[in-house]
Amino acid sequence: MHYEDRLVTAFTGAAVAWALLGMLAGVYVAAELVWPTIDFGLPGLSFGRLRTLHTTLVLFGFGVSALIGTAFYSVQRTSHVRLFAPTLGWAIFLAWQLAIVLGGASILAGWNAGKEYAELEWPFDIAIALAWVSFGVVFFGTVATRKVESIYISNWFYGALIIVVAMLHVVNSLELPVSLGKSYSLFAGAQDAVVQWWYGHNAVGFLLTGGFLGMLYYFLPKQAEQPIWSYRLSIVAFWAFVYTYIWAGPHHLHYHAVPEWVQSLGMAMSLILLAPSWATMVNGIMTVSGAAQKLKTDPALKFIVLALAFYGLATFEGPMLAIKSVNVFSHFTEWTIGHVHSGALGWNALITFGTFYFLVPRLAGAPLFSARLANAHFWLALAGVMLYVLSMWGAGISQGVLWLSLDNLGEVRYSFNEVMAAMRPYYLLRFFGGLLFLAGACLMAWNLMRTFAGRSTVLARPPAMAAGVPA
Amino acid sequence: MPGRLSILQLGKVLFAPAQVFQSVAAAPPGAARVFFGFALWLGLLPPLFAYFGTLKFGWRLGVAPVFLPQPTILAICAAYFAALLLGYVTSSVIARWMAVTYDASQSLGRSFALMAIVGAPLAVGSVVHLYPHAFFNLLVLVPVLIWSMYLLYRGLPVVLATGPNRGMLMASALIAYLLVALVSLFGLTVALWGSGIGPLLGA
Secondary structure, three states: OOOOHHHHHHHHHHHHHHHHHHHHHHHHHHHHHHOHHHHOOOHHHOHHHHHHHHHHHHHHHHHHHHHHHHHHHHHHHHHOOOOOOHHHHHHHHHHHHHHHHHHHHHHHOOOOOOOOOOOOOHHHHHHHHHHHHHHHHHHHHHHHOOOOOOOOHHHHHHHHHHHHHHHHHHHHOOEEEEEOOEEEEOOOHHHHHHHHHHHHHHHHHHHHHHHHHHHHHHHHHHHHOOOOOOHHHHHHHHHHHHHHHOOOHHHHHOOOOOOHHHHHHHHHHHHHOHHHHHHHHHHHHHHHHOOHHHHOOOHHHHHHHHHHHHHHHHHHHHHHHHOHHHHHHHOOOHHHHHHHHHHHHHHHHHHHHHHHHHHHHHHHOOOOOOHHHHHHHHHHHHHHHHHHHHHHHHHHHHHHHHHOOEOOOOOEOOOHHHHHHHOHHHHHHHHHHHHHHHHHHHHHHHHHHHHHOOOOOOOOOOOOOOOOOOO | OOOOOOHHHHHHHHHOHHHHHHHHHHOOOOHHHHHHHHHHHHHHHHHHHHHHHHHHHOEEOOOOOEOOOHHHHHHHHHHHHHHHHHHHHHHHHHHHHHHOOOOOOOOHHHHHHHHHHHHHHHHHHHHHHHOOEHHHHHHHHHHHHHHHHHHHHHHHHHHOOOOHHHHHHHHHHHHHHHHHHHHHHHHHHHHHHHOOOOOOOEO
16 A cells, blocks of 8 residues: 555646746736736736736645645655545545636636635635535544554644634635625625634635644655754644734734724734744754755755745744834835745745755655756745845835825825835836746746656555654 | 954955955954954944935935935934944854854854954945935845855855854854844834834925
8 A cells, every 4th residue: 555645746746837827927917017018908917817816826826735735745654644535635636726727717807706815706715615624534534544643743733724724714705695706795894804814814824834834844854854853842832823823813904993902912912923933943943953964965955944044034024014013114015015925935935845856856756857956946046035025125115104204284295106106116126036036936847847757656655653653 | 363353454355255254264353353443343334324325315215305304314323323233243142142053163253253244245335325215225235235145155164163064054044033133123113213213204
């Protein structure tokens, strides 16, 4: 009996394809902010639709495919059993990819539920809920049939991802359909806003943070050939993380029409969140510090080291931006966009790239096609993300100063148009940053494709059972 | 005999940093000597350039320039100077603290020297503050920043006497710290400004 790794290969391939398409859409909308006429008057190319397509493809196409693939890879190995219900696993793969293809097309056609990061309309919401519950059945079924006593820490994080995202998705998508392509939320006004950001922020928390921490906790020790620096710290950080994150959403609604105490609670919980986030960062940095000698030969490890640095930055910047007196300045500026991308490019994408450079040669049973290309990718990614973040910091801080400048009568001194026109050079710089990052991702796609060319997935078998010892 | 790093060596620090790394590693200077002989003077440059630039041209954020009264500019530049020195000292102390993990030298003098050499191009590059156009400054300082990061990766293993691989890891950890420190400075500044401490723009 072998591990069901062909499914992992399929998810990995899909994730790479969605990464390229999603980032391409991102680069295109970045270009539209510099040259607004390149939508050619076509609704499908308008900023509103294309930006939604960008976030949907990178979050749900790239991010979720990578998470499901790596979850299936690691849960089999940490449980010493084959995947539970592999046929259902394949059904999830097909359903998920179909949902992204059709969902992406529906966004381009103008369908939109009007909720950020949950724009897909009700037929897709139902499909996603079914696929997600099936993901839970396969994952927890594998954990339940495990042949080792303990449940390894990565599985706790993947498990939290599955449970919490199911809860968020179902509650936030409660809506009344009025036609095939249009529905209205059951929530209204302030409740709608609070539910939306409870969803939105915890999608960041449990998908982009928790899920990818699951990836980190399995693949980092594997790559570094070192055990986690402190297993106890990882467990403490997990529970602190799960408890705290769920409260932080209202920091998206500072100074909006929601109760003051809700805003302050969101801010306080966001600040507390720094502790478990950094506990994990320290755990990662200390684990990798014991594997310095591997850096020379393993290009993948570099990505993980850098991902940890950006994880540290993003998880510090987030709580800081949640402080009301900082948020009054940063909200509605590009600073937020820079923050999101230091997390999404610097942490999520880099940790995934590092993982894929480790995973694909093992799935293919062959060494990586080119370590040099992977190194080139590393520097392109670093340059891209730095340019992106620095340009958005410059733009955001300039915008903050300009929005808040008043004239002698106490009126807003600069018009919206004036401020936006002043942002153009920053947008150009950001466009180049994004382009570099995309170029790096293209190199990776080529490198991984060549690594796999003409091969099929190695069918590894579970090791001889050793009770109580995580694989 | 302890070595020295003085402001008179600035040309060498900028144009032959590899040599300076070697000489600092061979004869590490004391922390106080680096601070008073080198870093303090470098730290004066950005606020000085910013003072004259803002006085003459005003802040240029892509719209009509924002002119500030002279005492306000002076106060901002003094705060800038204090923030730079604080950032420099804390980064050096943090580097020494990290050295334990990465099996590097824990001499404070070496950390002070490393941070000063790495920061030197940025301090000199801040000459663009003479024309405080935000995007122009960003455009010039980003490549300089990349050069400084390169110097950190190159210089750390030499100056702090550790292997290249451990050096790479430690430099990455330091970059994480520096990014966090930078963003904290942004946060602190806007929080103070939001609380009414800072320049009045317009009104």
